[in-house]
Amino acid sequence: MNEQRKAVSLISGGLDSMLATKVILDQGIHVEGINFFTGFCVEGHTHAIRAKARKKEKRNNALWVAEQLGIKLHIVDVIDEYKDVVFNPKHGYGQNLNPCLDCKVFMVNKAVAWAEMVENDFDFIITGEVIGQRPMSQRKDTMPVIARESGADDRLLRPLCAKNLPPTLPELEGWVDRDQLFDFHGRNRKPQIALAKSFGFEEYSQPAGGCCFLTDKAYSGKLADLWQSRGERSYELDDIMLLKIGRHLRPKPHYKVIVSREEGENHYLQGYQKCYPTIRTISHGGPITLVDGNPTPEDLEFAARITARYSQGRDSDEVTLTITLPGDEEPEEVTVKPIPPSEIPANWHV
Amino acid sequence: MSEIELDARHLLCPLPVIRTQDKIASLESGDTIIVTCTDPGTLNDIPAWCRIHGHEMLEHRTEGRELSFRILVHK
Numbered sequence: 001m002n003e004q005r006k007a008v009s010l011i012s013g014g015l016d017s018m019l020a021t022k023v024i025l026d027q028g029i030h031v032e033g034i035n036f037f038t039g040f041c042v043e044g045h046t047h048a049i050r051a052k053a054r055k056k057e058k059r060n061n062a063l064w065v066a067e068q069l070g071i072k073l074h075i076v077d078v079i080d081e082y083k084d085v086v087f088n089p090k091h092g093y094g095q096n097l098n099p100c101l102d103c104k105v106f107m108v109n110k111a112v113a114w115a116e117m118v119e120n121d122f123d124f125i126i127t128g129e130v131i132g133q134r135p136m137s138q139r140k141d142t143m144p145v146i147a148r149e150s151g152a153d154d155r156l157l158r159p160l161c162a163k164n165l166p167p168t169l170p171e172l173e174g175w176v177d178r179d180q181l182f183d184f185h186g187r188n189r190k191p192q193i194a195l196a197k198s199f200g201f202e203e204y205s206q207p208a209g210g211c212c213f214l215t216d217k218a219y220s221g222k223l224a225d226l227w228q229s230r231g232e233r234s235y236e237l238d239d240i241m242l243l244k245i246g247r248h249l250r251p252k253p254h255y256k257v258i259v260s261r262e263e264g265e266n267h268y269l270q271g272y273q274k275c276y277p278t279i280r281t282i283s284h285g286g287p288i289t290l291v292d293g294n295p296t297p298e299d300l301e302f303a304a305r306i307t308a309r310y311s312q313g314r315d316s317d318e319v320t321l322t323i324t325l326p327g328d329e330e331p332e333e334v335t336v337k338p339i340p341p342s343e344i345p346a347n348w349h350v
Numbered sequence: 351m352s353e354i355e356l357d358a359r360h361l362l363c364p365l366p367v368i369r370t371q372d373k374i375a376s377l378e379s380g381d382t383i384i385v386t387c388t389d390p391g392t393l394n395d396i397p398a399w400c401r402i403h404g405h406e407m408l409e410h411r412t413e414g415r416e417l418s419f420r421i422l423v424h425k
């Protein structure tokens with residue numbers, strides 16, 4: 001009897017990896033999914049934070065895809081290791097701070113390491129990549145770079161565009177039938193949609209820009225600002241989570257204020273009051289503000305004026321707020337005049 | 351057979367799922383684990399993760415903003 005071959009599939013939660021996995025499952029291969037959590041993933045967080053989104057049903061698309069396909073999914077925390085990819089991408093960044101090519105190399109390499117673990121012992125790796133679909137990582141000339149630099153070499157199979165690429169080990173060994181793989185290329189999504197239909201997939205997610213926040217211009221701008229203010233490229237998970245929410249204003253290079261925009265963000269920012277000076281409006285309804293950096297007492301009072309500007313007391317002469325420093329039992333109460341919008345220059349908005 | 355507790359409060363998805371998954375990796379069949387979370391996303395994600403890995407959701411409770419899941423491990 002033939003040995004049961006096993007493949008590990010990089011599942012992003014989008015349609016392409018779902019299709020690629022299904023194509024290989026249908027060839028009798030045992031497939032399990034792997035998904036990497038870098039901290040920048042679009043999945044989950046913002047939905048979990050913002051009150052409006054809370055009302056909608058939330059789900060992790062990668063888990064959902066795995067369940068539809070009937071495969072196991074392993075989610076791997078790569079937050080710390082991924083930093084090096086973001087700080088020093090050998091192949092550079094895309095349009096924003098997205099290091100897509102290095103990111104792909106990193107993820108496939110992690111998948112190889114997982115596949116080779118004794119308790120796993122998987123034979124090859126599959127991805128939903130399609131030649132020409134993404135300007136940086138999914139080009140004919142970068143496909144071999146990913147295979148080579150990740151160490152996957154000919155054990156990396158892209159079922160959706162395999163026919164446009166040289167045969168890989170699973171094809172050469174006859175574990176999978178190359179004739180039943182595809183030759184998709186370019187940005188046209190019609191072939192994927194038709195294939196989804198033929199599999200009876202009616203619901204799936206098709207993220208537009210990319211799979212993570214680093215492709216987002218505004219987000220990348222905030223990250224660049226953070227690095228500039230610190231004088232080095234560094235971040236912790238809390239930093240990059242906070243970049244996803246609230247209004248960020250930097251009145252001076254050494255501090256930044258993060259003002260919540262709605263109730264869900266209020267709750268979320270509250271969770272950080274032990275780590276950052278926190279400002280709350282008490283005389284009126286209003287946001288919660290965190291101050292990041294090295295603010296002086298005067299800076300904190302100024303941050304209180306900014307907070308007041310976004311409170312329901314914005315048109316009043318006086319708004320009372322509290323300022324709580326990390327470790328303080330008792331907050332300090334301050335009464336300030338809200339800063340008029342005309343005195344908030346556009347370039348303060350990060 | 352043991353029962354252990356996992357505090358996944360103040361973590362946002364998918365971290366509570368990852369912590370649950372990693373903890374369960376070191377447990378034996380028949381053990382139970384109680385996971386406490388605050389992200390409402392776990393309401394979907396933890397049961398979904400359990401279903402695809404064949405673990406059994408014995409009980410789920412919501413108290414205020416806290417959610418807890420009692421899971422029986424099957425290996």
Ligand code: SF4
Pocket residue numbers: 098099100101103104137209210211212213214215
């Ligand atoms: S969009 Fe983000 S997660 Fe996707 S390949 Fe690029 S850097 Fe990696």
